[in-house]
Each structure stands twice: as structure tokens, then as C-alpha cells.
Amino acid sequence: MLLRVSSAWCLLVAAVFIAAPCAAQGNAVSTASAPTASTVNGTYTGRYVPEYNQDFFLGVPFAQPPLGDLRFANPQSLNSSFTGVRSATAYSPECVGYGSDQWGYAISEDCLYLNVIRPANYSDYDEPLPVGVWIHGGGFFEGGTPDQRYNLSFIVQNGMEVNKPFIGVSIGYRLSAWGFLASGQLAGEGTNNMGLRDQRLALHWIQENIAAFGGDPTKVTIWGESAGAQSVGFHLVAYNGRDEGLFRGAIMESGNALQANAMFTADYYTPMYQALVDNVGCTESIDVLGCLRATPFDTINAALNTTNATLWFAVIDGDMFTKVASYQLEAGEYVHVPIISGANTDEGTSFGPTGVNTSEQFLEVLASGTIHPFIGIAPALGDLILNAYPDDPCEGIPVDLGCTRLNDSYGLEYRRTSAYAGDATFIAARRYQCQTWTAGGNAAYCYRFNTRPNGLSIYSGVSHFQEVAFVFDNTGGYGYDVTPDPFGGVPESYYSLAKLMSSSWASFINDLDPNSFRLGDTETPLWPVYDNSNPQDIVWDANVTALAWVEADTYRADGINTILSLNRAFHR
Numbered sequence: 001m002l003l004r005v006s007s008a009w010c011l012l013v014a015a016v017f018i019a020a021p022c023a024a025q026g027n028a029v030s031t032a033s034a035p036t037a038s039t040v041n042g043t044y045t046g047r048y049v050p051e052y053n054q055d056f057f058l059g060v061p062f063a064q065p066p067l068g069d070l071r072f073a074n075p076q077s078l079n080s081s082f083t084g085v086r087s088a089t090a091y092s093p094e095c096v097g098y099g100s101d102q103w104g105y106a107i108s109e110d111c112l113y114l115n116v117i118r119p120a121n122y123s124d125y126d127e128p129l130p131v132g133v134w135i136h137g138g139g140f141f142e143g144g145t146p147d148q149r150y151n152l153s154f155i156v157q158n159g160m161e162v163n164k165p166f167i168g169v170s171i172g173y174r175l176s177a178w179g180f181l182a183s184g185q186l187a188g189e190g191t192n193n194m195g196l197r198d199q200r201l202a203l204h205w206i207q208e209n210i211a212a213f214g215g216d217p218t219k220v221t222i223w224g225e226s227a228g229a230q231s232v233g234f235h236l237v238a239y240n241g242r243d244e245g246l247f248r249g250a251i252m253e254s255g256n257a258l259q260a261n262a263m264f265t266a267d268y269y270t271p272m273y274q275a276l277v278d279n280v281g282c283t284e285s286i287d288v289l290g291c292l293r294a295t296p297f298d299t300i301n302a303a304l305n306t307t308n309a310t311l312w313f314a315v316i317d318g319d320m321f322t323k324v325a326s327y328q329l330e331a332g333e334y335v336h337v338p339i340i341s342g343a344n345t346d347e348g349t350s351f352g353p354t355g356v357n358t359s360e361q362f363l364e365v366l367a368s369g370t371i372h373p374f375i376g377i378a379p380a381l382g383d384l385i386l387n388a389y390p391d392d393p394c395e396g397i398p399v400d401l402g403c404t405r406l407n408d409s410y411g412l413e414y415r416r417t418s419a420y421a422g423d424a425t426f427i428a429a430r431r432y433q434c435q436t437w438t439a440g441g442n443a444a445y446c447y448r449f450n451t452r453p454n455g456l457s458i459y460s461g462v463s464h465f466q467e468v469a470f471v472f473d474n475t476g477g478y479g480y481d482v483t484p485d486p487f488g489g490v491p492e493s494y495y496s497l498a499k500l501m502s503s504s505w506a507s508f509i510n511d512l513d514p515n516s517f518r519l520g521d522t523e524t525p526l527w528p529v530y531d532n533s534n535p536q537d538i539v540w541d542a543n544v545t546a547l548a549w550v551e552a553d554t555y556r557a558d559g560i561n562t563i564l565s566l567n568r569a570f571h572r
């Protein structure tokens with residue numbers, strides 16, 4: 001992940017970022033001074049931002065604060081109403097996390113809030129507006145909605161400009177152990193997958209309240225990147241793929257319905273859980289969970305932050321998830337809605353090892369479980385992978401290096417192991433998801449992002465996360481003050497590609513067709529619907545005149561087919 005914005009910059013950009021809660025079409029009022037919105041629980045006042053002619057409603061609660069007895073518990077719906085008007089003009093703190101995504105932002109356990117941003121002239125449209133719900137990434141251990149890199153104002157504005165208006169919503173959810181603590185004891189209580197249940201509760205809140213802001217609850221698209229995209233995938237298969245009417249479309253950037261890591265039952269995490277219990281002094285307590293819930297925040301935070309106990313993931317709980325996604329997709333047990341699903345050309349440079357110089361060392365890395373699927377791979381399966389990913393730099397990544405073999409700290413096998421890591425983590429599953437959706441009769445728009453932003457070396461290539469600035473049309477570089485601005489000193493074509501991609505996403509959120517806003521455009525090829533008889537992706541590329549081109553989705557077929565054939569071994 002790229003690094004975060006400073007607190008001073010947050011204050012500066014607060015006037016430009018998204019988010020707004022919900023209110024009823026008939027009683028939502030937008031004025032230059034104080035737009036208001038009446039939700040089920042009470043009325044909020046937001047603020048009008050003339051630079052974008054948008055209304056912001058920030059920091060709107062969708063659940064009871066997960067404090068006290070609700071710490072390490074499934075989220076609970078709001079259970080009280082209020083009279084008068086409450087202010088919704090500032091972001092809530094980010095949820096407690098562990099990484100650079102939290103730098104410069106306030107954090108708190110009390111973080112279950114959402115933000116909504118809408119066109120201020122939303123009532124001028126004949127019908128309620130579609131809704132795009134952003135779920136941030138960060139590996140389930142960092143990230144948050146105040147992050148200025150996720151500024152929804154620009155994409156909402158683009159939707160208005162191409163006559164594909166929508167309302168943008170961003171939701172917070174608990175991270176690391178605060179949202180995914182797992183053990184046999186917690187499972188016995190019925191507590192599990194808390195962070196995903198936070199997201200789910202936010203989606204229910206949106207169903208109950210978004211009409212109050214001129215939004216259409218029947219036209220919701222869920223959308224995320226990395227762990228956010230994986231979250232979208234989780235919601236597609238949750239409860240055996242039961243369609244609860246929470247969304248009608250899904251967008252997944254570098255993440256999908258197949259887990260990017262092995263999935264276990266809660267018992268798998270019991271040793272980590274017990275270590276935490278011991279560390280904070282709850283071992284002898286009659287009520288261990290009660291002790292954890294009563295322990296001071298600083299004590300638990302220090303125990304998590306200093307013992308490498310920050311990585312917790314979703315579990316098979318017999319409720320939200322009864323089996324791993326690969327089995328469900330095979331059985332058609334998923335929510336059958338149109339999707340956008342894609343990944344970046346050189347994802348694997350973010351997840352593969354360095355310093356590997358021989359095939360034997362590659363096998364050792366596979367056996368160690370340090371790269372996908374993050375479990376040790378048996379030698380026989382490792383040999384299959386080595387055969388499918390030959391020791392030929394011409395077939396490796398980054399693609400822009402041609403046939404160059406790297407050495408030094410990268411290692412002679414860097415391009416080989418990176419190709420495998422990217423395919424195994426994201427790209428193979430993306431291809432399989434597109435194939436599955438097509439076979440199930442649902443539209444899938446699949447892509448490869450192939451534009452290296454400013455600040456990335458050719459040795460990193462078009463790595464993980466790099467499409468985000470383009471999708472959000474964040475050409476001002478908001479949130480990138482700690483790292484290079486992706487658009488610093490780049491050709492004008494980069495700006496044009498950002499506008500094209502952002503408008504395509506807005507178009508999909510509006511009417512489930514990323515092409516509909518530009519059907520008269522002949523310069524850039526239209527985005528093909530995936531077809532298993534002729535599988536094609538669109539490739540987003542600022543280095544070609546048309547800004548995009550269509551390719552056969554058959555690259556690295558031997559390797560990807562091998563990975564997919566090992567689903568039973570990988571996704572368990």
C-alpha cells in the first residue's frame with residue numbers, strides 16, 4: 001500500500017473529500033449553508049461544497065459504538081433516536097489499524113460510521129440516484145474512509161458530467177483483531193467475522209436510509225480494492241450466496257470472490273488468541289471474553305502491536321460462510337449480479353519474494369508459505385508450479401523489462417517468482433471469476449491495468465494499488481504527500497485515462513454498463529462483456545493513443561490453469 005497523508009493535509013483537503021449520509025427524498029434539503037437529511041434515527045445537517053456543487057454528510061453512525069460489552073462482538077444496529085438536528089460535517093476517526101494507512105489520522109474503537117456525498121442538484125433528476133458503496137482496502141489490518149486518496153468527489157462529479165449521476169458512500173469497518181479476532185471460544189459465542197458483519201450492517205443501513213437522500217436502494221453497487229475487493233467478493237458468497245437485495249452490482253479491483261489467503265475455521269486462530277489472552281493478563285479470569293472487553297484499550301493495542309498479532313482474517317463460521325468460495329462458485333452459490341473485475345499487470349512485484357536465485361530456492365519459498373496461498377505447498381505441487389512458470393525472464397514480470405534477467409537484491413528468479421505471486425494472489429482467481437460469471441449468465445467486465453504512475457520504478461512495474469488514483473480521477477494527488485504524486489510530470493494522456501476510467505466506473509454504477517456514457521465514441525474500443533468462447537479483457541494503457549485496447553484473456557495460460565487446478569489445495 002502507498003503511504004498516507006499528514007494530519008495537516010487532512011485538514012486542508014477536508015473541504016474537497018466525499019461522504020454524506022441518507023435522508024428521504026421528500027424532506028432532504030440542499031442549500032448553500034446547511035443541507036439536511038432525515039434518517040430513521042434522526043436528522044443530520046451536512047455541508048454544501050460549491051467547488052463541486054455537492055453535499056457532504058460525514059461521520060454518520062450506522063451501528064452502536066463497538067465499545068465495552070460490544071468490543072470483540074458482532075455489530076449491533078442503532079437502537080435509539082434523537083430529536084433536533086445533529087451535525088455530520090467531519091469524518092469520524094479511522095478504525096484502529098496497524099500500518100502506514102493510519103499515519104496522520106485519528107484512530108478509535110468507535111469507528112462504525114459512513115460518509116455520503118451526493119450531487120447537490122440530485123432532486124433535479126427524474127428518479128432517485130444509483131448508489132456506489134466504497135469499501136477501502138488495507139489487508140484487513142489498516143485503512144479508513146478519511147483517506148484522501150479515496151476522495152469520492154471527483155468520480156461523483158464525473159458521473160454528473162457524463163450524465164451518469166450517482167451518490168457515493170464510503171463505510172468504515174473494524175480491522176485486525178478488533179474486527180477479526182477468532183477462536184473456538186468466540187465461535188461458541190457466535191461471534192466471528194466482525195469486520196465483514198460491520199460492512200453488512202452498513203449495507204442494511206443504506207437500504208433503510210439512502211432514499212432519504214435521493215438514493216435508490218434497489219440500485220446499489222458495492223465496490224472495493226484489494227481487501228475491499230475481497231470484501232465485495234465475500235458479500236457475493238455470504239450465506240451460501242443468498243441474495244438479500246443489498247446490491248445489484250459489484251466492482252472488484254485487485255481482489256475477488258476467491259480468498260487471497262487460505263481460509264480456516266476459528267479454531268485455527270486459537271493459539272494466537274490464547275497468546276493475546278495471556279499477554280493482557282486475562283488467563284485466570286472466569287470470564288475471559290469479559291476480561292478482554294474490559295481491558296484498557298492501550299493494553300490490548302500494545303499487545304497486538306508489539307507481538308506481530310495484527311494479521312487476522314475471515315473464518316468459516318457455519319453461518320456467514322459455510323464453505324470456501326471456490327466450492328461455492330463451482331456450485332453457482334453466489335449473488336448473480338453484473339460485475340467489474342480486474343487486476344494490474346505486475347501485481348506480483350508487491351507480493352513475491354526477492355533474493356531467490358535458483359529453482360530449489362523457489363521450491364523452498366513455496367514450501368514456507370510466505371507467498372500465496374500462505375500455507376506450505378507440498379513438493380509435488382511445487383514441482384507443478386515450477387513447470388508451469390519456467391525459468392525464462394521473457395515470460396516473467398514486470399513486462400516492461402522485456403527479457404532482462406535481474407540479479408543483486410532482486411535475485412535471478414525475481415521475474416519468475418513475481419509472475420507466480422501475482423497470478424496466484426489475484427490474476428488467476430480474477431480470470432476464474434470472469435469465467436464463472438459468464439457461465440452463470442451474468443455480465444462480467446474484466447480488465448488489466450497497464451499504466452505505471454509517476455514514482456514507480458520499472459522494476460516494480462504496474463504493481464498493486466496503482467489503478468486507484470485513476471479510478472478516483474485523483475489527478476491532484478490528494479493523499480500522496482508522503483509518496484510521489486502519481487500524476488507528477490506525466491503526459492496528458494494519464495489525465496485522459498483517469499477521466500475515462502473514472503467515468504466508466506460511474507457509468508457502471510449508474511446503469512451497470514461501463515460503456516453507455518460513450519456509445520458514440522469510436523476512438524477508444526468499447527469494453528467487451530466477457531465471453532468464454534472468446535475471452536477478452538480491456539487493457540487500460542495511457543501509453544497508447546486510444547488509452548485502451550482489447551486483448552485475449554489467455555496470457556500465461558499454463559501457469560494460471562495450473563493454479564486454478566489446485567483450488568482444492570489452495571483455497572481451504
